Amino acid sequence: MKKPVVCIGVGEMGGVFARGLLKLGYPLIPVTRDMQLSVIASEISDPQAVLVSVAEKDIDSVLAEMPEAWRDRLILLQNELLPNDWKKHGIENPTVISVWFEKKPGQEFKVLIPSPVYGPHAQLVIDALTSLGIPTKKLHSEEELLNELVLKNVYILTTNIAGLETGGTVSELWNKNEKLARSVVADVIDIQSHLTQQKLNTDQLIQGMLQAFDGDPEHNCKGRSAPARLGRALKIADEAGLPVHKLREIHAQA
16 A cells, blocks of 8 residues: 555645545545644654645644654645745755646636646656646756746735736736736735845746736636735735835725
8 A cells, every 4th residue: 555645734725636646546644723743743654745735824833833754745735835934944845836726615626727846746746636637847946946936926916916906807907907917016026026035037927927817817816815915915015124005005995
């Protein structure tokens, strides 16, 4: 029998990965929020991998209490994720996927574009998702991973935050409110530059975002997490002393 995969978080997105892993023949160990990681790790000390599929707001606390035995076999798939989010907890080489498909309750998953994956367990993730017909692409460097994570952050923060003002779909956002969208993008990229300490290519990020728009033009901008995303973005901007005028204007109106 294959070694088990520990699944921390068993929501909609985690369920998609779980299905793929089960199809590959891996036993699964589900871990819910009321279970202590250290207790489970004492019983399952040598899993094949540990999939972390909790919400963005919970990832920091989960990584902070991650047992030592599991730290070299993590698979992370959260939005708003950047290398510092795991490195500050002493985690150096996780497998990370930038997820470009969505899964809502009662609906099958919907793919926008192929999801890029990087890390020691990248092939496991690719095989699991391929078994479900979900396209992926394998990355070959940490630099490529950083670019992909920043792109996903730009996409989801721009659409969610701009959507607080416009509503509608991503195609409507760009076709009817391009000026607003570009103002939000500029603020979001300023925040990403601060977090990564990198000079980012705005034109390249916008082109990548528009490719994702084309992947699902009818994707709604404003998800239920939009107000929380805006709040987290403004908290970072305040700590960094960034003006982000458009984000503050949308917050005031909201």
